[in-house]
Amino acid sequence: MRLDLGWRLDPEVTFLNHGSYGACPAAVLEAQADLRDRLESEPVRFLSGELPSLLAEARTSVGRFLGADPEGLAFVPNATTGVNTVLRSLRFEPGDELLTDDHEYNATINAMRAVAARDGARVVVARIPFPIASSDEAFAAILAAVTERTRLLMVSHVTSPTALILPVADLVAEMDRRGIDTLVDAAHAPGMVPVDVAALGAAYWTGNGHKWLCGPKGTAVLWVREDRRDRIHPLVVSHGANEPLAGRTRFRHEFDWVGTSDPTGYLTLPAAIDWMDRCAVPDGGGWPAVMTANHGLALEGRDIVAAGLGIEAPAPDAMLGSMAALPVAGVPDEAAATALGAALESEERIQVPIGPWPVRAAERDGETPQILLRISAQRYNEPADYERLADALVRRLRAN
Numbered sequence: 001m002r003l004d005l006g007w008r009l010d011p012e013v014t015f016l017n018h019g020s021y022g023a024c025p026a027a028v029l030e031a032q033a034d035l036r037d038r039l040e041s042e043p044v045r046f047l048s049g050e051l052p053s054l055l056a057e058a059r060t061s062v063g064r065f066l067g068a069d070p071e072g073l074a075f076v077p078n079a080t081t082g083v084n085t086v087l088r089s090l091r092f093e094p095g096d097e098l099l100t101d102d103h104e105y106n107a108t109i110n111a112m113r114a115v116a117a118r119d120g121a122r123v124v125v126a127r128i129p130f131p132i133a134s135s136d137e138a139f140a141a142i143l144a145a146v147t148e149r150t151r152l153l154m155v156s157h158v159t160s161p162t163a164l165i166l167p168v169a170d171l172v173a174e175m176d177r178r179g180i181d182t183l184v185d186a187a188h189a190p191g192m193v194p195v196d197v198a199a200l201g202a203a204y205w206t207g208n209g210h211k212w213l214c215g216p217k218g219t220a221v222l223w224v225r226e227d228r229r230d231r232i233h234p235l236v237v238s239h240g241a242n243e244p245l246a247g248r249t250r251f252r253h254e255f256d257w258v259g260t261s262d263p264t265g266y267l268t269l270p271a272a273i274d275w276m277d278r279c280a281v282p283d284g285g286g287w288p289a290v291m292t293a294n295h296g297l298a299l300e301g302r303d304i305v306a307a308g309l310g311i312e313a314p315a316p317d318a319m320l321g322s323m324a325a326l327p328v329a330g331v332p333d334e335a336a337a338t339a340l341g342a343a344l345e346s347e348e349r350i351q352v353p354i355g356p357w358p359v360r361a362a363e364r365d366g367e368t369p370q371i372l373l374r375i376s377a378q379r380y381n382e383p384a385d386y387e388r389l390a391d392a393l394v395r396r397l398r399a400n
Helices: 026-041 043-066 079-089 106-119 135-144 168-177 226-231 250-256 264-279 286-309 334-346 383-399
Strands: 073-076 097-101 122-126 150-156 181-185 204-208 220-224 323-327 354-357 370-376
Touching: 026 043, 026 264, 043 073, 043 220, 043 250, 043 264, 073 079, 073 250, 079 106, 079 181, 079 204, 079 220, 097 106, 097 135, 106 122, 122 135, 135 168, 150 168, 168 181, 220 226, 226 250, 264 286, 286 323, 286 370, 286 383, 334 354, 334 370, 334 383, 370 383
Parallel strands: 097 122, 097 150, 150 181, 181 204
Antiparallel strands: 073 220, 204 220, 323 370, 354 370
């Protein structure tokens, strides 16, 4: 494992789970520590005086990386909070349909179901196959579930349980043509795949900074298109709700201060973006080289593990970024998957997620979920990590 590049991960653990919570380089953590020291040296001056301009600088930097108008960006703790912020701000009518798909994240489907129950609407879950042959199958499956009652589509750019890159640009364009807004859950997209939020044109977009951007934990952004900003409000109502505008928008006032918290993670995101651009690939090339290298390693790791399991790759290369999911035969249910994952962690010292798909919130009665294993590839990984995983899986599955 290539921890010599400046990561603080335990060198005794084969860490193949960057996709869950990311991993933060030491230099980025040190930059955050410097900001924390500055905050603690004079908390009132920092939080009440300096913070608005520091947030503006951070938004400008992050917005430049994402291709997003910084005035439409708000910092939130995670993409799930971003999704909840949008859904709970919107209002629907009885009989309205909120569309999503069965490759989405359990927490975000839960949030959609809660809002639908509040307003008497219903959640429609499109069924996308897995294994899958092409992104056209995903596009067709979602369009087939659209009706005249569809009011909103929530879709991932990169799915969490199956690690698929979905055709979000085509979906957003088609939904716009039909007069339907799209909420893009881009939790995994920043730092994994190229992102241009403005060109995408979705009404709502949210992505994490603590995953593939390698920023501190608890950092994410929500972006709202200009014509939708007056409808979206933070989950916490605070002073910004009636603060005199003084040349700023109500959106800006409401989201910049929702109460006392540690903002240093948000302020450190520019340092994370810069460090990964300059240092993550020793031979240079910046972010394009990071994404290309991680993609190539994810494919190599997938092929190593698939060969060990004796299976074909379940998705085309073009639908993968820096993660890949593989079905694991011989693991009958979620309890067995949990036990296998725990054994890999405690006895093999391998950290990799194994669990059921579809997630609980997307299950249908009588449906037996598949058990999937998801690998990640980041600059601290190497092919030997996936060989170690394949060997451990084969030994343990044969023993069963």
